[in-house]
Amino acid sequence: MDRRKKMEEMFRLQERLNDDTNGPKWRDGMTKQGKVVNWKRCIVMETAELIESFPWKHWKNIEGGIDLENVKIEMVDIWHFVMSYLLRFLPVKEAAKLALETMKESGIRVPESWSEADKGRLDELLAPFEDLMALALVKDDSPAYRVELLEQFWTCVDAVGMDFDELYRLYIGKNALNQFRQKHGYKEGTYRKIWNGREDNVVMQEILAQNPDITYDALMEKLEEAYDALGNG
Incomplete structure (x- = not known):
């Protein structure tokens, strides 16, 4: 299966998952149980969980390392919500096309194992993810904004070596x-x-x-x- 077909498959599966779990009106921002849906808030919170896989707390577990496998799982969770957000505005094929067109590389690479030297560059390593959180908090849904959000997501994917x-x-x-x-x-x-x-x-x-x-x-x-x-x- 080529990359385009794989991308479309992911968006179709996400659409089906949202239909099954949230009901037919999730694109209007409401679940079948009457709860508000905010995909960008989901991105923020999942990214915060990702950051918890880094030893960022200066008061706790000072000698701790990084859980890179969990970081990757959290990136996948974020991807669920990024796709759901795009599907509010675009049909599957258009959303998949946009996702393919916005792929970007990162100038930062998260280390597979934590070293003493990495402690001093923690802010640098967390920057792509904090930038994604900041973007997800912006009150904007324009086409240009969607491109920027996607580009930052792909930057994070590359940063973790996926x-x-x-x-x-x-x-x-x-x-x-x-x-x-x-x-x-x-x-x-x-x-x-x-x-x-x-x-x-x-x-x-x-x-x-x-x-x-x-x-x-x-x-x-x-x-x-x-x-x-x-x-x-």
Whole structure:
């Protein structure tokens, strides 16, 4: 599958996820339960969670390192909300085309392992993500703004060392897991997030690692098998 088709697939899956979880009026800013939807606030909060994977607190865990794998997962969560925001204004194919046209590289690269030297450049390393947060707080929805938001998102993706295929693979995994959670009672509080002592996110990543070319439907089947093994069948 070429890059254009993969991008369109991600937007289609996100559209379906939003339809299933939020109802048909999510583009108007309201869920089927009557709750306000604010995708840009979601971007801000998920980016804040990403920053928590860095040892930024001067008063706590001073010798801590970086959790790069979690940073990548948070980037995928942010991507869910960036796509949802774009889909408010654009159909799938136009949104995918714009996303492909706005890809940018970063002049900063987050280290895979934390060193003593990295402590002094923390502000530099966090700058792309804080810039994304700042942009998401801007009260603007113009076409030019959407381009700027996308460009900053891609800058962050590059900064963490992710290529397009890795983002696609992790997105497919996380989208499948989100759909799986909804199907098995996540909103109702009956879903079991810990599977034999491991978070479902970890199980999903292990399946992806063992089956790098797995399809969306095949991944859902493997998640079902693992969940049923817990006695949830």
